[in-house]
Amino acid sequence: xxxxxxxxWRDLRRAWGSGALWLPVLFFLLVATAFPFxxxxxxxxxxxxxxxxxxxAALLAALLPIDRLVRPDRDAGVLDQLAVRGIADExxxxxxxxxxxxxxxxxxxxxxxxxxxxxxxxxxxxEVLATGIAIAIPALASLxxxxxxxxxxxxxxxxxxxxxxxxxxxxxxxxxxxxxxPSGRGAVKLLGATSLLLTMIGPxxxxxxxxxxxx
Amino acid sequence: MSxxxxxxxxxxxxxxxxxxxxxxxxxxxGEALWLRGPNGTGKSSLIRLAAGLLRAAAGTxxxxxxxxxxxxxxxxxxxxxxxxxxxxxxxxxxxDGHAVDRxxxxxxxxxxxxxxxxxxxxxxxxRAAMVRVIASGAPIWLLDEPANGMDDAAQGRLVAxxxxxxANGGAVxxxxxxxxxxxxxxxxxxxxxx
Numbered sequence: 001x002x003x004x005x006x007x008x009w010r011d012l013r014r015a016w017g018s019g020a021l022w023l024p025v026l027f028f029l030l031v032a033t034a035f036p037f038x039x040x041x042x043x044x045x046x047x048x049x050x051x052x053x054x055x056x057a058a059l060l061a062a063l064l065p066i067d068r069l070v071r072p073d074r075d076a077g078v079l080d081q082l083a084v085r086g087i088a089d090e091x092x093x094x095x096x097x098x099x100x101x102x103x104x105x106x107x108x109x110x111x112x113x114x115x116x117x118x119x120x121x122x123x124x125x126x127e128v129l130a131t132g133i134a135i136a137i138p139a140l141a142s143l144x145x146x147x148x149x150x151x152x153x154x155x156x157x158x159x160x161x162x163x164x165x166x167x168x169x170x171x172x173x174x175x176x177x178x179x180x181x182p183s184g185r186g187a188v189k190l191l192g193a194t195s196l197l198l199t200m201i202g203p204x205x206x207x208x209x210x211x212x213x214x215x
Numbered sequence: 216m217s218x219x220x221x222x223x224x225x226x227x228x229x230x231x232x233x234x235x236x237x238x239x240x241x242x243x244x245g246e247a248l249w250l251r252g253p254n255g256t257g258k259s260s261l262i263r264l265a266a267g268l269l270r271a272a273a274g275t276x277x278x279x280x281x282x283x284x285x286x287x288x289x290x291x292x293x294x295x296x297x298x299x300x301x302x303x304x305x306x307x308x309x310x311d312g313h314a315v316d317r318x319x320x321x322x323x324x325x326x327x328x329x330x331x332x333x334x335x336x337x338x339x340x341x342r343a344a345m346v347r348v349i350a351s352g353a354p355i356w357l358l359d360e361p362a363n364g365m366d367d368a369a370q371g372r373l374v375a376x377x378x379x380x381x382a383n384g385g386a387v388x389x390x391x392x393x394x395x396x397x398x399x400x401x402x403x404x405x406x407x408x409x
Contacts, residue, residue: 002306002307002309003306003307003308003309005306006303006306006307007307010292010303014292017294075288076288076289076290076291076292076293077286077287077288077289077290078290080266080268080284080286080288080290081284081290081304082307083266083267083268084266084267084268084282084283084284084357085281085282085307085308086267086281087307214268214269215269215270
């Protein structure tokens with residue numbers, strides 16, 4: 001338990017070190033600010049399209065730090081040292097998913113409110129967005145760690161990383177944005193099921209990828 | 216099995232090259248073995264096999280007890296002061312701060328506690344890696360070129376640490392391309408196996 005807390009704390013410290021805590025927030029607000037300029041100041045259009053834009057930005061914010069999730073630990077020998085201590089790769093992956101979920105999820109939830117305001121979302125839609133993104137954060141973290149582990153051994157891997165997880169992230173986008181549709185009553189349950197599935201797969205798939213890095 | 220570490224008829228293939236095969240060794244408590252030989256003969260690969268980081272192409276590797284490893288990677292967070300970087304591994308190994316204190320004293324690193332890891336010299340880094348090994352309390356030490364970049368005084372401290380570890384019933388597998396003044400040291404010439 002001490003061991004796992006030490007790992008979690010280290011990942012959080014490294015994620016938030018040097019002010020990187022605000023990176024997803026800034027990114028999010030950047031998208032929310034740029035979108036009305038690109039689409040034009042048509043409030044009804046912004047209201048309709050803005051919710052989906054928030055979801056796309058959330059996905060990209062999750063993938064923003066994938067270079068930093070696994071590769072530095074591999075290059076520094078930290079993963080080898082943990083493996084020598086008999087700590088299962090799945091456990092290391094699970095801790096990394098939890099740490100990433102906290103490290104980017106918390107600032108993301110805060111940034112959601114100003115971003116939604118910039119995109120002309122009313123209170124009811126903000127509530128739906130916040131619920132949906134909170135449900136999806138574990139799955140987004142899981143996908144980010146998975147792609148980080150899969151690409152840690154490749155040169156220039158982070159560019160491929162985004163492409164790798166995109167197909168897996170599509171259901172999250174469909175059901176998450178679907179919650180905003182007045183007719184999409186079942187979407188929240190489907191989003192929950194998808195998020196649960198991806199979160200469960202993550203530690204095992206990423207753990208396998210970590211094991212592969214040693215060969 | 217009374218040995219802490221036993222490799223039985225192991226073979227190692229890296230890429231498509233056979234590094235060694237049919238290699239057996241065993242380390243009982245208090246024993247130490249020097250893997251010697253020129254670069255590229257498989258010293259590091261054998262250490263990684265013993266650590267369980269590589270799978271043997273043939274044969275079996277048995278360990279009884281925990282391992283502590285030094286390899287070319289330092290595995291200390293470069294942005295942290297040395298002491299805090301070492302404390303992370305002490306928490307992972309669930310040993311208390313006194314073990315780190317004693318190990319830092321043994322490698323004469325106590326005055327550098329507050330220096331960021333990134334500022335350490337090559338020899339100081341190797342001493343820091345040695346502190347982690349000593350503090351871990353693991354019975355099996357796997358040391359891959361632990362003395363690279365160390366000056367004579369630091370090498371003396373390394374040899375003393377190895378002696379103390381063996382006196383406590385530990386075992387040491389040491390890969391080095393040059394000789395260290397470790398008394399009562401068995402040798403395995405990797406160059407002669409190829």
